[in-house]
Amino acid sequence: MAIIVDKDKKRRDIALSCKDLLLECGIKDLTISQIAKQASIGKGTIYEYFSNKEDIVFEIITSFIEDNETRLEQVSEMNISTKEKIFSFYFLFFDDEIYKKQLNIYKEYLAISMINPTKKMIDFSQKSCKKFNDISNKIIEEAISKGELKPESINIIRHLDIYHTGLAVEEQKRGINAKQEIRNLLDSLFVLLEENHD
């Protein structure tokens, strides 16, 4: 019998080795030949582990998003006000240079998933959005139980996730500043959502 490789591991290894390449080129300009070269394997081998280009890119982006979930959890445990937590949540993505690059890739991914969402993408998207909402809800519920926020806050804040996607899409095109917009919206919202203690 011939050697048996760990398909899952090799799959992840190939994807991992192309992380930087993807960040550098973007999805559209990343070619399968480049990937093969970078991973030091033949082009045909790629297709032993991935069904198509989308599949590879998705694998890499999945890891970006998982990184980000970790960052979110860190924020949720920081010693800052509820408003600052929510702000950081939505701003994290637009933050520094590294994440700007990731944002660009994420945008391209959004683009693809918008046009041809595969079952895999939908499942992952729902899973990661649920996770995001869970963390966010926990923060808000805490604030409500402390009497900081009105109970209806939950049902409004939960929509911010969709707003966040919109912001990622429109930021560049509309020439708006994501940070400012989030700040502005949260400022206005929190005035309405905070319980008045008079």
Next chain:
Amino acid sequence: MAIIVDKDKKRRDIALSCKDLLLECGIKDLTISQIAKQASIGKGTIYEYFSNKEDIVFEIITSFIEDNETRLEQVSEMNISTKEKIFSFYFLFFDDEIYKKQLNIYKEYLAISMINPTKKMIDFSQKSCKKFNDISNKIIEEAISKGELKPESINIIRHLDIYHTGLAVEEQKRGINAKQEIRNLLDSLFVLLEENHD
């Protein structure tokens, strides 16, 4: 001198003749050869009037969006409550079958404009978003001056436009119902934004 054609007119004619084709195929599966055939011209001629495929698609989509602006203006003049107007504004896009097809094309366009926004796209996007905001603001300002809504409503409602983009992007992927989501958000928001007359 040879005949001089009206470049602008021919440009529009070519685009117009491919409206249905675009709705049927989607951007990705629409080929230049198909366009040339549909418009009964040679493939090379296309490039006398458009700089690339994107350029054609953009021309067609521009006309979709302009159609939509007309529909918005109609809604703004209907005899319905402020909340219903705003609801219709954001729901219009997700409405019936014809507009569902347009929405799909619009999503593909969003995808392209997200990745490679051209100067033209940015300008158009800003112009059409300004128009949208103007109509929306007028409605809200009227409601404020009538004492229906709190003054801060302006600054919150204006963000709905971005939310709307997010909804277009995420609707299918998250398996959510755009109509329900808009309804739900507006219901929650209006409770907070309506002036209490007690």
Next chain:
DNA sequence: TTTTAATTGACCGACAGTCGGTCAAAGGAG
């Protein structure tokens, strides 16, 4: 007849994805 705008489709290069074939390691028969 000459000039020049307009048009055209054969052609090109890039790229995703395929396929026939090679290779090396792991049994297993003798």
Next chain:
DNA sequence: CTCCTTTGACCGACTGTCGGTCAATTAAAA
């Protein structure tokens, strides 16, 4: 131990598709 067979891993030349180009052609105006 050795030689043969099996089999999964691997490969890159090749294919088909498509956006975009350009040399050749047409025909109206001067």
